[in-house]
Every structure is written in structure tokens, then in C-alpha cells.
Amino acid sequence: MMKSKMKTENITNCIKWWLIALVFLLAPVPPASGLVLAVHGDLQLTTAVMCESVHNYAPIHPAVVFPIQRGRVFCFTEFASISSQTRVYHKWYRDDRLITNQRLVLNPPRWSSSTSVQLRDADKGPWRVDITDEAGTPIYTLRFSITD
């Protein structure tokens, strides 16, 4: 009688742990930092910064003002909750004029990627990067300036 009761209890605990494990498995993967900048469908934008460089899949010296002598500026983005291979775009504008449109391919479940532009003297002024989906729908906008 005692044995039978213990056996039933073990089965119940086993199911409980299985259920807990299932919930964890099925639950969406939270971002590393825990902050979501924008949500676009299933897609979550967790990081979006302008930076001086990218090292080991991480932005170095995020900023909003870049001196021209740095020579290059990067746009670093990190997405989570990627259910299938997805394309996004980094559209670089200077004074509201499109300078370059760069395509990025995101792979599940998380993906970080960056684009950059080479700076010339004529590039001083206000810039922005529109992060859009494949259809051109804006997901997030980053604004920065190139200065002396």
C-alpha cells in the first residue's frame, strides 16, 4: 500500500517536471540583455546602436556623434525570436537622402549583424539608419552625426 502510494507520487512529480521542462522548451528565447527595442511580427530587435567598430559580435564604443577621422561607422543590430531565415535592411540616409541600402540575412533563433559605411569629407552632417523588413516597413531608426 505504502509502495503503491510512493509510486503514484513519483509519476505525478515526473509529469510535473516534464511539464515544467516543456514550458521552458516551448517558451520564446528571451534576449540576452532582457530589453526589446522593437517588435515586428515574431521578430524582436534587442540591440540597435551606431558604433565605432564591431568586435566578437559586440559593438565597440556606441555613440551618436562620430568624428570624420574615424573613417568608418557601423550600425550594429541584434534580433531574437527569429522563427525562420529572415531578411532585413539597413538603409543609410544622409540629410534624408538614401546613401546605401544593405541587406542582412537573419537565421533562427538569434542573430546579430552589422553594416558600415566608409566616411569621406563630404559625409559630415546628420545621418540616420532605418532598419526595415523586406517590404520596407520601418522597424527602428537610429540617428547620428558625422562631425569634424
Next chain:
Amino acid sequence: MTDFFSFASGFRWQDAVDILLNSYILFRLYVLFRGTRVVRVIMVIPVVWLLERMAVYLGLIITAWGMQGIIAAAALVIVIVFRNEITSVFQTRGLKSFFWGIPQRQVHTPVDMIVESVYELAHRRLGAIIVLPLKKAIDTIVQGGVAWRGKLSREMLLSIFWKGTPVHDGATIVQGDQVTDVAVILPLSKREDLPSYFGTRHRAAVGLAEQSDALVIVVSEERGSVTVFQDKNIRPIHDNIELGRILREHAGAVTQNGGLKRQTMELALAAMICFTSIAGIWISFAHGLETLISLDVPVEFMNRGTGMEIFSASVSKVDLQLSGSGGLIRSIRPDQVKIKLDLSHAVPGKNIIPISPESITLPPGIKFKQAMPKVLEVHVDKLDQKDVGIQVDWSGKLMEDLIVESVRVVPDRLWVHGASLILKDIETIYTEKILLDTITDTGKVSVHLVLQPALALEKDQKSRVEVMYEVRRR
């Protein structure tokens, strides 16, 4: 010959109406005033005008100037000097007679009845004074009197002048077939050359005849004689036939075919002179020396679509070259020349609109030669609004060991209004420049927004934003 065809080709139906209408008005004025001294004086004006033109041609400056002055003052002088005649014409002739018909002068006066009555009065030695006014009103000349307004008859005249009646001592006024007033007091003449046997009655008749165009018949009580007074003439009447003739002449009745023919000829000649004069004036105005003029005319836009706004036009005034006779060109007023451009087919954006002759309004007789520029570039657009981001416009040089890590703008978005085509290309409104050279630490600054002239913020929206920035060392 070529000139004639050129002239004929430019003749419009409006010109024909213009000439005929004014000729008719002039002719009707002649018909109304014919026989009066007004017409005789008005005839002097063309003569003075001709003299003035001759004086100008010969270079007689003062003479030409004097003639111009006379012509300018003539209208006023005529109205003042001949006010009685003019008043009389408008009182005796209705509005209808101005437009139609040839007024016959008192043709309804029963001449035979008056002649018969006068000789009956003379036969009975009943003193009488009968006044037959013509055109000039005598109201201001005579005094007193009793209003009668009775239909004229032999018996009535005998009764009026019968001795002992209260109204027999005074003049009786006869107009048409009506006795209008009796016992009227006439002004006495001061002439000293009148016959000694003329009494007060005769002197009064002379007095009125001197001051008016009325005909006055006097029957002498003492001698039974009949005398007619007209202007300064004193005419003793010997028989009833003579009196009848004088009265008919005075009444203006046309009794003979010759008279009717003469009147028709007179009116035909007058009509011809009126037509020739007006045609001459028209030709001198409309086809005189061809003159060119250049005018800066403002452009008006019409039929603008709903919600459409004109944001700019290449020019606001167009230089129009016009031609016409010198007189017409000189008389052009700025409000008579208009350029109206139709924007009913305008689309948002740039529209090229030609300045066609149809879009130009000119006074009659003025011709359009050319326009500069020939087309107008008009930027038309719909008013729209858009939600745009605000971005800081950094400038200068940041210290090398510093990084502006983040910036926050409050508000970070705004609604702006403007032309839809301009808004289409705008996603960002920038702040005025913020100098980096002086930045050493995290801070906050309030700055103005820099808007394009064609854009505006919402009414309650401030044009300043707060900028909060974070600075860190490398």
C-alpha cells in the same frame, strides 16, 4: 485700298452697335431741342473744336488753350444759360418722346376756335389778352393768376373776358386745347418806342413777348383791334385769315405738303449729320494712329481645385504689349487689363501654363500683341501634414577622449504642415546646430528647430526642443 480692307476686317458688330446707338441718342437730343436756342449754341461747339484743331496745327498755343477751355466749359455754360429751355423741354416732353416720335409743336391748338373767339371779342369791344406759350416756361416770368384747366371753347373765352367777371382783368394762358390759367399778371415792358395809344394791356403783352417765346394776342377794348406780339415784333392783324396763319405757324402745324417735306428733309439731314459725327469720332478713337503700349499686368489665378494651394509662380506680373489708337491707349485704366489663368487642369507639382489671348481681358478696341514671358510656371500642391522625427544637428569637434554615447530629444517627433510633394521627401526636422567644442560632460540644452519656408508646425506646437545628451570618457 489695302488700308480700307484692313479697316473693314477689324470692324466688329459691337462697333456698329456703338456708332448706331450714339448716333440715335444724338439725333433724339436734336429732335427734343430743335427750334430752341440750345441747338444753335451747341452747333457752335464743333466749330470751336475745328478752330482749336487748326490752332494746334498752326502752333498757336494760347489760342488752342483758350479753345480747349471754351469746349471744356461749354457743357456747364449751356446748362446754366439755357436752364429754362432745358427744363421746359423735359417738362413738356415725356420719357417716351426722348426715345421715339417726332414731337409736333402744339398741333392740337384749336386755331380756328381761337380766331373766331378773338374776332367775337373784338366785335363786342371786350378787351382781352391771350397768351400762347411755346417751349420756354413762363411760370417764372408771370405772376398771380387763377388755375383754370378748362377745355377751350368760344363761349369760355367770351365768358372769361366779359366785363364784370372777377377774372376778366388779366391774361389768359392757353396751352393746346386747354385754358390753363386766367387773370394772370404779365411783366410790363419798359420800351419807350411803343405807340402812345398802347395801354397797360398792350405794354404787358410786349413785356411777356420780350422775355419769352410765347405769342400774345391783344384785343383792344377801345378800338376793337387785334394785335399779335411775338419776340420784339408787334403785328396789327387786319383779318381773321392772317391771325389764323400766324397762330398755325406758331403752333408748328404742318399744313402743306411742302412743309412736311421740308421737315422730313431737315430730320434726315440731322440724322445724317449725327451719324457722320459719331462715326467720325469713333474712327478717330478706334482707328486713329496705331500706338503700342507695354503694361505690367498682375496675374490672377482662377478655378483652383479644392484643397489646392499655389506655392509659387515663376512671375507675378506679365509684360503685355498692346496696340490701339492713341486715344484708346491713353484711356486704359489698370483695372481694365487682366490676365486670368485657368488652374482647373492643374496637377500637384509644376504646371506650365501658357498666356493665351483668351486668358487676357482687354477694353474694347485694344488689341493684344504679345506677352513676356509667354508661359508661367506655377507650382500647385495640396496642403498635407506629416509626422516627422526630430534629429540633433551636431557640429564642431568633440574632445578626442569623449564620446557622446546617447541623446534624447523631447519631443522626438512632430506634426508638420506643408505641400504634399515637399512633405513626401521629408522624414526629419533638424535642430539648429549644437557645438561640440564646448561639451565636456553630460548635459541638457534647449534649441530651435530649423524648418523649410514652405513648412509650418501645428499652431500650439513650440519650435524649441529639449536635447539631453550623455557623455563619457573612452
